[in-house]
Structure formats: C-alpha cells, structure tokens
Amino acid sequence: MAESAVSIVLGNVNALAVRETTMLCCVTLEVELLKDELKRLRGFLRDADNKWRRGDESTAVLVGQIREVAYDADNAIEAAEYMQKRNRLKKGFMGTISRYARLPSDLTNLHKVGVEIQRIKRKISDIFESANRLKIVDLGNTSTENLQVDGELPQEYGPMHQNFEDVVMVGFEDDYQEIVGKLLDKGDSLSVVSLVAMGGAGKTTLARKFYTSTSAKQHFEIVSWVTVSQKYKGIDLLKDILKQITGSTFRSADQMQEYEVAKMIHDFLSQKRYLVVLDDVWETDTWEILNRTTRAFPDAENGSRILITTRKEDVANHVQMPTHVHPLKKLDEQKSWELFSSKALPSYKRSVIHDVDEFEKLGRKLARKCGGLPLELAVLGGYLSKNLNAQTWSDILLDWPSTKNEQMMRNMLARSYWDLPNHYLRSCFLYIAAFPEDSMVYVSDLTQLWIAESFIPHIPNHTLEETAYKYVTELVERSLVHAVETSMGGGRIAIIRIHDILHDWCKEEARQDGFLDGVDKTTGRAGAQLSSANLASYRSTFQSLSNVILPGAPNVRTLFGFQLESVSLPRLRFLRVLYIEGSTLRDFSTVIGGCIHLRYLKLHCCGGVMLPSSIGQLLYLQTIDLRDTKLDSQVPQSLWEIPTLRHVYLTDGFSPPPPARSVRQQHKELQTLFWDVSDVGSECCYHDMEILLGQMGQLTTLFLVMSPMPSEVFNILAHMPHLVDISLSNFGVLDKLPAELPRGVKRLRLCAHVIKQDPMPILEKLHYLVVLDLSGYEGQTMFCSAQGFPRLQELKLVGFSTDDWRIEVGAMPKLSDLTLRECNRKLPEGFLHLPSLNHLMLYRMPQISEDDNTLKELERKGCQVESL
Structure with a gap:
C-alpha cells in the first residue's frame, strides 16, 4: 500500500x-x-x-x-x-x-x-x-496491475450486486426451516438452539436470516445479537446486550459492575419473550461466564430462546438447559454448483459469453474443489466472474493445491485481493478492517471515509460519491463483502458486512503492510508494536478499552475508537480522520481545533463533546457527523464558514447562523444536511436557520426535524433543485402541500400531525418518486389517478383516517411494497388494481380481519400479507 x-x-x-x-x-x-x-x-x-x-x-x-x-x-x-x-x-x-x-x-x-x-x-x-x-x-x-484510466472500473453487463444472505441460502432451505421450527415451537421453557459447523459454512448467515425476519419480530418482544469470538470479556458482552434491549445508549452502564448489569438484564427480560443470539462462541464456559454473578437470562416460562453459533460441538453440548444441536452439513455437489454459478456465471453475464458450456464444465470441477463451503464457493465465484477467460479457469483448476481448507481459503483471498483492479480499491478493502468484527457498516459512512482518505480518484463526469459507490459494488460482486440491506425503493446497497474469516485476513494483511494497526481489550499493546517491524502505521483502531490515551505519534493520520470508556486525544497535527463511537471524550475541545488537516469527524453516541469556535479553522473538513451525541455546547457559527463541507449530520445543539450581511460562504460542496433540532421546541429557530439554508442550493439530501416544523420550509425547497432525498418531520397542522416540489426527488418523507387537503394529486406528479412515507392525512377522500406515481415502488402511510380511497386502474404501476400503520379504515378495492404489489404490511390495524375480501383476493394473487 x-x-x-x-x-x-x-x-x-x-x-x-x-x-x-x-x-x-x-x-x-x-x-x-x-x-x-x-x-x-x-x-x-x-x-x-x-x-x-x-x-x-x-x-x-x-x-x-x-x-x-x-x-x-x-x-x-x-x-x-x-x-x-x-x-x-x-x-x-x-x-x-x-x-x-x-x-x-x-x-x-x-x-x-x-x-x-x-x-x-x-x-x-x-x-x-x-x-x-x-x-x-x-x-x-x-x-x-490492471489499472483503468483514472481509476475507473470496467462497466458491468447487468445488476451490480446480489444479497449474499439470499444467495447463500441455496442448499440450506431445509436447515433453515428446522431451525425456525425449534425457535418458534410452543415449548414454554427457556431453551437453546445451537448451529455447529466450521468457519465459512454459513452459520452466521442462517442465524442472521432468522434474526432479521418478520417471524422473529412478531414472535419475540426483545431480540439481541452479540458476537463473542475467541477474545472477549463477559461484562462487555453483557453491557452490549443491555444497551440493545433497552433501546438506548444507556451510558450509565459503562460505570456499572458486572452483577449490576446482569441483574438489570434479568429484570428487564423477566416479563418478556426474548431471543438472544450468541454468535461465534469458542469456549465451553462462555454461558457460565455470562451468568456467573447473576443469572442474566431468566426462564419466565414464556418461550424465550437462546441461539448459539459455534465451530465446536462440545460448546453446543455444554449449556446446561434444554438444547437442540443442529450440525450444519456442507453443500452437496449440486447445491455447490448452484451457489458457485450464481456468483461466477450470473444470468446477466451468460448472454455475452461465447462458450458457456466450456465454463460450466470447468466451473463444476472448481465447485467440487471447494468442499461444500459457501464462503469459499462465493469468493472463488466472485473472483472468476471478473476473469471470464477459460484459460484462467483451467489454470486455477490445474494449480489447485492439496492444502487444508483454511490455507486454501487464505490463498483464495490473497488471489482475489491482488486481482482487484487498482491499489485504490485494495486500500478501500483493507480499510474495512478498522471496524469491529461482525459490524454492520453503513455504505454512506464508508464511502465518505474513503473520500476523506483520498482513496477515491477523480473521474471526469462522476462525483466522488458515485465512484466510491462503484467500489462498494465491485467488492460485493466479488463476495469480498456482503450486501446486508438495500435502500428503500432504489435498491442501492445501504449496509454491508464482512465475514469474520475475511475480516481476520484483512486485519493481518493491513498490519503486515503497515496500513492499519488494531488494539483491543485483549492485546493491550500500542499500535506501532503491531505493525511490521520496519513499516510504521499511520492509521490505528482501538476497541473496548478503559481510560485510553490514544497514541501521540505526530504523523498519525487516522484514528478509530469503539466503546472506549474514557479517551484522551493527544495533539495530532496531521490527523485526517477521527471516528469515535460509544465513548466518553476528555479535553476534546482543546485538541480538535488544531487538527487543521481533518477531513472526517464522526462522534457517535459519545459524551463530553464540546465544539469550540476554532472548529471553523478546519478548512478541509468534508464530513461532520454528531448523530446521537449529546453536545455540551451549541454548534459554533464558525462551522458554517468551512468551504469544503460535503455532509453535515447534527442532532443536538442549535446555533443560529450569523447575520445575512456576514454570510458570504456559498456551500457549493454541501450535499447532505441532517439536522434534528426538535429539542429546541420553538418555531423562531427556523427563521434563524432560513438564511443558512438559503446558501445550500447544491443539496441532494435534506433531513430536517423541528417541533413544530413551520410550513414555510417548503419555500426553501424551491431553491434546492438538486434534492433527491427529502425528510421533513413534525409539522403541526398542514393545510396543504405546495403546488410544486423539486422535480427530481426520489425519496420523500413528510410527517405531520394533521394534513387537511388530499396530498396525492400533488405528489403523484413527481415522476421520479420511488419511496413515499407520509403521515397525518385526515381528509374524507384520497384519490390516485390513472397516470399517477409512475415509478413509485414503496409507499408507507401512517395515521390515515380517510373514508374513501380511490385508486384508478393504471395508478402506481410499479408499487411493490405497501405499509399501512394505524390507519383507521378498511382496505380499498383499488389495491387489486396494483399489478406489482407483492408485499403488504399492516401495523396496528385490528379492524382488518382475515375475512376481508380485498385481503383474501390479494393473497390469492400471490401478495404476501403480514400483520403486526
């Protein structure tokens, strides 16, 4: 690197x-x-x-x-x-x-x-x-290396990614159904279901498939997931579980003793049906360690469950309670080929391959070599999909070493890594090692980090964000990372995850190369000691440490910190990236103003944060993200003088902009503004913001929360022609929507207490609208015309009480997902005119019975109906 x-x-x-x-x-x-x-x-x-x-x-x-x-x-x-x-x-x-x-x-x-x-x-x-x-x-x-002009990636022939969880389910359908049956059975006693298999066999994928399913959400009141791995502390796992089940950061838990945390978990869960997933358990005494001071997981005789994934059968059999052990078998030859071919020869590529039969013949032999391991099949398939050359496939088959599976996997990862088109993309891949194992990594965070690190080259007619997203899809196509979640409607990858085997490989490669050092609760070593003897690292990541003084090496460019109870920052003159999560910061305000090279600042769920007025001296700052962090001060006015801002996320601490005559800075680079000022509680703050918002004509994403939101905000939207994603929350009484909204908007969320006039005649004219989330309409009628909403794919309506909802034939031709929440009405017959509707979700709508004629007809036509 x-x-x-x-x-x-x-x-x-x-x-x-x-x-x-x-x-x-x-x-x-x-x-x-x-x-x-x-x-x-x-x-x-x-x-x-x-x-x-x-x-x-x-x-x-x-x-x-x-x-x-x-x-x-x-x-x-x-x-x-x-x-x-x-x-x-x-x-x-x-x-x-x-x-x-x-x-x-x-x-x-x-x-x-x-x-x-x-x-x-x-x-x-x-x-x-x-x-x-x-x-x-x-x-x-x-x-x-194969470096394209200006770092651009080769153009693909079809869809740019597949959801790994869906692909890897090939061959495991019966296993999944058996696991679901055991987790949802009618037995009242607390019991354990254990998935046992070697690394890369699909244990975590199957567990997460159920954990995120509607069935799990409907059956269990509380769900929690923690990754145990080989190195862990029981108290850290318990604190993580406590924070998850209470639905908040629960910062006081950081100061609690182990027995106090365990007791709080016990008391919270004692009246609820819960599911706790312990992923990647290595030691037989893990269950005893979690319950050694107080029994954290009570048996309330209500059907609660523990789901364990492990590579060791003795771990699965050691838990002293009713246990179902499910050994996960390797894929047979046919299922191995189905998974491999879905990655190496997807349908959109087959049409341009001259001799598909030859590739299938070689591919079946290569799939057999993978021994039925889904991860190995997916990674090899992803690599070969980028090398559609029969000689390359044949050479790999001839050179296949007679090594153990673990070494074969490492060899394959190294081959896939060096096959990446350029060193920019290799840097982007290794960078994921900075996040804790099994993290759900938001693509928006990752791409902004890559840009801050200058890993994304400038390509004519492409924004940096567009190129960075291409890099994400390239890694997904190669199965080096997995697409966990896509954005609503648009289908863009929103969250990725890297398998723990690949994560370990990334950490080792990054350390040996001097690219990134990692220090966690088990090592206790300084970052510089972890890298190759002659390659000092300029990036470090720290996890789950107490009373940390981060390294003061003067040339450090990047620092990550996760779950650090108390952390002090040294004076780092050349710092480019600072990413701290779930930590308490000391003396932050005295240090940050001197980091004049800083590009990226994210403090998530942190305490002790005060932004000094010197924040305005960070003239290279591109991203500032303070979501869910309680500020000890207001946001300084000087922040808005930084010319390079691209993405701003603020959820606390409002400061009005300077007077109009002193506002000279046009925010030409700013693309994202996420601003939650609901705690201010006064309409007057909007008038202070109006001047500032008027300088943001290049915004593509606006997320604004105020209490109450004034209707005048619509006037500002007229001066933001590039908006594609709009979310405006907490309107009071909204008489009507404006006659025009930005024409290019793709995602729109409007939340009001009351909307008086039917909003559909205005919204259906937004021809690019893909996702609509609307709440508060209380009119008597609602009408969707035959030509309305030509691209709408997802519609969510909350708190509607219309008596007559008419939907003409031809309206919403692409609508596939419809959610109704707390809507006091029956299902309109117009739903039967929606040709693409395949999923209907009903929340808190007891007036809709199973005998509803429209509901029965939708189910007969193949629409999946769920009710919570």
Whole structure:
C-alpha cells in the first residue's frame, strides 16, 4: 500500500495545481519539482514493494521510507495551501490585505514550507541512492496491475450486486426451516438452539436470516445479537446486550459492575419473550461466564430462546438447559454448483459469453474443489466472474493445491485481493478492517471515509460519491463483502458486512503492510508494536478499552475508537480522520481545533463533546457527523464558514447562523444536511436557520426535524433543485402541500400531525418518486389517478383516517411494497388494481380481519400479507 500513499499525494498535488496555482507564491516551482520526484519514486516503489512481498526484508526499510516521505510531502504542501484558505476567509481590512498581499507571517511560513520541501527532496535523493545499492529497478510508468484510466472500473453487463444472505441460502432451505421450527415451537421453557459447523459454512448467515425476519419480530418482544469470538470479556458482552434491549445508549452502564448489569438484564427480560443470539462462541464456559454473578437470562416460562453459533460441538453440548444441536452439513455437489454459478456465471453475464458450456464444465470441477463451503464457493465465484477467460479457469483448476481448507481459503483471498483492479480499491478493502468484527457498516459512512482518505480518484463526469459507490459494488460482486440491506425503493446497497474469516485476513494483511494497526481489550499493546517491524502505521483502531490515551505519534493520520470508556486525544497535527463511537471524550475541545488537516469527524453516541469556535479553522473538513451525541455546547457559527463541507449530520445543539450581511460562504460542496433540532421546541429557530439554508442550493439530501416544523420550509425547497432525498418531520397542522416540489426527488418523507387537503394529486406528479412515507392525512377522500406515481415502488402511510380511497386502474404501476400503520379504515378495492404489489404490511390495524375480501383476493394473487 505504499504505492497508494504516493499516488494519493500525487493526486492531491495535481488537484492543488488546478485550484491554487498562484497561492504557493515562492514555493510553486518547488512543488512542481517535488511532484516530478514523487512520480519517479513511484517507479522505484513498485519494484521495491514486489521484492519485499517476495521475502526480501532488506527492502522493507526502503518501502517504509518511501511512504514516510510521501506523507511528509503531503503535509508540507497542504500547510502552504491552508494559509491561502485561511486568508480568504479573513474579514475586514486585514482580510483585504491578506488576500492581495503577503503578510510577513505568511512569508515566514512559506519560507518554512520551502525549507521543508528541500529537506524532503534530500530524503528522496537518499532513497534513490539506497535503491541503487539494493538494485531496485525503476519501473517508470509501466503498471503491474490492471489499472483503468483514472481509476475507473470496467462497466458491468447487468445488476451490480446480489444479497449474499439470499444467495447463500441455496442448499440450506431445509436447515433453515428446522431451525425456525425449534425457535418458534410452543415449548414454554427457556431453551437453546445451537448451529455447529466450521468457519465459512454459513452459520452466521442462517442465524442472521432468522434474526432479521418478520417471524422473529412478531414472535419475540426483545431480540439481541452479540458476537463473542475467541477474545472477549463477559461484562462487555453483557453491557452490549443491555444497551440493545433497552433501546438506548444507556451510558450509565459503562460505570456499572458486572452483577449490576446482569441483574438489570434479568429484570428487564423477566416479563418478556426474548431471543438472544450468541454468535461465534469458542469456549465451553462462555454461558457460565455470562451468568456467573447473576443469572442474566431468566426462564419466565414464556418461550424465550437462546441461539448459539459455534465451530465446536462440545460448546453446543455444554449449556446446561434444554438444547437442540443442529450440525450444519456442507453443500452437496449440486447445491455447490448452484451457489458457485450464481456468483461466477450470473444470468446477466451468460448472454455475452461465447462458450458457456466450456465454463460450466470447468466451473463444476472448481465447485467440487471447494468442499461444500459457501464462503469459499462465493469468493472463488466472485473472483472468476471478473476473469471470464477459460484459460484462467483451467489454470486455477490445474494449480489447485492439496492444502487444508483454511490455507486454501487464505490463498483464495490473497488471489482475489491482488486481482482487484487498482491499489485504490485494495486500500478501500483493507480499510474495512478498522471496524469491529461482525459490524454492520453503513455504505454512506464508508464511502465518505474513503473520500476523506483520498482513496477515491477523480473521474471526469462522476462525483466522488458515485465512484466510491462503484467500489462498494465491485467488492460485493466479488463476495469480498456482503450486501446486508438495500435502500428503500432504489435498491442501492445501504449496509454491508464482512465475514469474520475475511475480516481476520484483512486485519493481518493491513498490519503486515503497515496500513492499519488494531488494539483491543485483549492485546493491550500500542499500535506501532503491531505493525511490521520496519513499516510504521499511520492509521490505528482501538476497541473496548478503559481510560485510553490514544497514541501521540505526530504523523498519525487516522484514528478509530469503539466503546472506549474514557479517551484522551493527544495533539495530532496531521490527523485526517477521527471516528469515535460509544465513548466518553476528555479535553476534546482543546485538541480538535488544531487538527487543521481533518477531513472526517464522526462522534457517535459519545459524551463530553464540546465544539469550540476554532472548529471553523478546519478548512478541509468534508464530513461532520454528531448523530446521537449529546453536545455540551451549541454548534459554533464558525462551522458554517468551512468551504469544503460535503455532509453535515447534527442532532443536538442549535446555533443560529450569523447575520445575512456576514454570510458570504456559498456551500457549493454541501450535499447532505441532517439536522434534528426538535429539542429546541420553538418555531423562531427556523427563521434563524432560513438564511443558512438559503446558501445550500447544491443539496441532494435534506433531513430536517423541528417541533413544530413551520410550513414555510417548503419555500426553501424551491431553491434546492438538486434534492433527491427529502425528510421533513413534525409539522403541526398542514393545510396543504405546495403546488410544486423539486422535480427530481426520489425519496420523500413528510410527517405531520394533521394534513387537511388530499396530498396525492400533488405528489403523484413527481415522476421520479420511488419511496413515499407520509403521515397525518385526515381528509374524507384520497384519490390516485390513472397516470399517477409512475415509478413509485414503496409507499408507507401512517395515521390515515380517510373514508374513501380511490385508486384508478393504471395508478402506481410499479408499487411493490405497501405499509399501512394505524390507519383507521378498511382496505380499498383499488389495491387489486396494483399489478406489482407483492408485499403488504399492516401495523396496528385490528379492524382488518382475515375475512376481508380485498385481503383474501390479494393473497390469492400471490401478495404476501403480514400483520403486526
């Protein structure tokens, strides 16, 4: 990944040359010369990196030096650019002077930058000398990988992903039904169902399939999932369960003793039917450890269940209560082929393959080699789907080593990893190792992180977010990550997960490469000690530690922290990414203002957070995400002066914008605004926000919650023509909707206490609308015309009490999912005119009986009806 570091720096320098050619003044020439040296350095690096990976340890030092000098160059160049950015935002007389002339302090700083660049160039010269002594070859611009122009991925022929959970169910339908039967049987006593199989056999997938099913949600009042793995602490698992079942962060649990947590779990569950999933249990005494102080999981004789997945049969048999052990068999030859072919030869690719029969013949032989393991079949299939060359398939079959399954899996992962089209995508894949095992990773978070790290190249006519999403789909297609959930209606991948075997491989590869270090509750070691001896890491992730002082290495660029009871940040001058979740921060406000290179700041479910006014000095900040974090201060006005903001998520701490005459910053980059100010409780705050929102004409996503929401907010939407995703909540009484809304909107959520006028005649004209979530209409009639809602796929209506809902033939031709919640009416006969309706969900609608004629006719036509 050292080549990735050099390429990232070169990309930043090129972007700098486009944006700020004049700003570097006396160091412009130095930067151009440095860029040439870095290009030449990249040619040497390719050979050095290859030799190091083949076992030549003498080149490891050189690889580390090249990475270090690349990042030093990035820091130096950006320091000069920062001065220009800062001067442009200065106001008054000094602002005018700094924008058109050079202040003595600026000249001094620019001189320091020039001196630093000279130092870096001397280090590069030393590296060249070392390379010559080590006989490192300059490979120049010749590429050792399949790198498309500008980093763009090859175009696919059809659908870009399949849901892994659905694909891997091939061959396990009977197993799944048996497991469901045991979990939902009528026995009242608390009992255990254990899935037993080797790694990669599909245990977790089957467990999660049930855990997320409607059947589980209907049958159990409380559900909780924790991943145990080989290294764990009982109290940490109990705290995680407590937070899940109480439905909140429950921060006080962090200070509680183990017996107190266990007792709270016991008391909370004693009156409820619950399901607790213990995934990936390795030790026989895990159940005893979880119940050693107080029996955490009571037997209330109400049919509660424990579901365990494990690789060891003795673990499954050790639990001292009624237990059903289900050994998960490997797939037979035919099922193995079905799973393999679904990945390697999907239907949309078969049509363009010249000789499908030859590929099927080779594919069946390769599928047999995988020994019936779903993960191995999926990863190999994903790899071969990108290499539709009969010779490649034949070579793999001939070279198939006679090794154990575990080593074969590792070999296959390495092959798939190095087959990724470019080093940008390899960096993106390894980056997932920063998240805890079995995490549900939101694609929006991941893509914004990749962009902040400069892993996403600029491609003409594509936004960075679009390219990043292509990278996600590429990883899913190759089965290196799994699509867990897609977005409503649009079908875009929303959440991914990486299998624990792949996660372990990623962690090891990232550590050995010096790409990322990890420290958790079981290691207790400093991050730098975990990486290869000669490759210092610039990224670290910390999990489940107490009283942590994160490393103070001056060149650290990325820090992740998960469930850190109390964490102190050192002064990190070159920090680009800070991602902290479920932690209490100390002295945050005194540190963050000095992180002038910061691109990404996420503090999720954290305490002790105060945003200082110096937050406005973070002139490279792209994403700030403070959802579910309680601020100890208001959001400073200076935040809105940052010109590079792309995504803003705030749920607490409202601060009005500065007066109109001082608002000069047009938010040309801002795409996402998520703002929950419901706690403010006053309409007047909207008028303070109106000026600021008026500067956000490029927004594509607006999520706004106020109590109450004023109807004047619709006036602002008229000035946001690029909106595709709108969510406006907590209107009071809304007389009617505006005659026009942004024409390109695809997802719309409007939540009101009362809507007086029928909203459908206006909303059905939104020709691109795919998802509609509407609540509060209390009119007597509702009408959907024959040409209305041409693209609508999902419709959710809450709290409707119309007497007459008429749906003409031809309305909503693509509607597939319909949800009605607390709607005081019968089902209209117009539902039978909806040709694509295949799923109807009814929440809290007791007036709808099983004898309802419309309901029976829908079921007869194949529509799945569920009621909660």
